[in-house]
Amino acid sequence: MTNIHEGDLDILLVEDDPSIGGFLQAAMDREPGYRLYWETTLKDAWKAWEKRQIQEGRPFALILLDLGLPDGDGQELIRRLRDHGGEQALIIIISARGSEADKVLALDSGADDYLTKPFTIGELFARLRAHLRRRQPADASAESSHWVVGALALDDLTHTLRKSGVPIPMTPKEYQLLHFFVMNQGRVLSHRRILSAVWGEHSADQAHYVRLYIKRLREKIEDDPGVPQYLMTEKGVGYRFADPEA
Known part of the structure; x- marks a missing residue:
């Protein structure tokens, strides 16, 4: 089903509730x-x-995704999309499941954000605009469009x-988070500051977002995620991004 706008942003909604859809x-x-x-359904969405x-x-x-679908769990679609060319898609969960465990599972599967039903359209658009602002490409003429830290570019x-020199697949939110750390190299950043930025x-009170994404980033950028050289934990405060070659 589609609407008639010739808009700039094509959105896939996966939702079996006709009233919400x-x-x-x-x-x-x-x-x-x-x-x-x-x-x-998951089948038709895929x-x-x-x-x-x-x-x-x-x-x-953008994909707006419900988790409880007639032919399975939306988590399956997240993983499948991320594994088949959907690394750059923004995925926002819209679900009646509001527990931290459900949010953690969805984020860990590769979702970028989680909106619990019921929600207002104003809240949805506010989150959407915030995510889109953060993923706008830099001006091609800007000197700061390319960053190198250690072995990372x-x-x-x-x-x-x-x-x-080897490409590393990144979701939009993973890139945004890594970029924020690089821009604040050497500074100790609290969970709240990271979440707000x-x-x-x-999302300022959703500390599990940061923990999950730090884990995912370490798995991608560290030689040994258990002994990080880039993303350093500052106990009781937050995290600090370091250049291992400095």
Whole structure:
């Protein structure tokens, strides 16, 4: 199902509740710049993604995903997308499951954010705008579009990371978090400051976001995640990003 906008942002909604789906469809129809594609099952959502990603080469920029779907758990779709060309897609969970355990599991699977039902359309758009602002590419003329720390090289124009010349797959939120650390190299950053800068003020009390993403970043950038050389833990405070070659 699609709306008629010729917007700048194509969104895949995966939601089996017709009232919520209709509510979001109507809201997106009123908002210039957004175009919504609505599927109600994991199977149809994957077909829609596969068609856009593989056949047309224009993947969805955003996925709004319910977890409780008729043919399975939305976690399955997150993992499948991240493993099949969906590293750059922004994935926001919209679910009635509100426990920390559910949020941790979804984030650990590769989701970027988690919105618990019921929610207002204002809250959804606020989070969406915040995420999109944080992933805007740098000005191509800016001198600070490329960053090198130790064996790591970050490119703000393409939001890509290389380690010793080898490309490292990154989700949007992983890149944003790593970029924030690089911009604040040597500084001790509290959980609250990290959350406010990378996820927004609405997530300032979600400390598990930081713990999960630090774990994922270490697995990607450290030679030995158990003995980090870049992402250092400052006990009782937060984290500090260091250059191991400095």
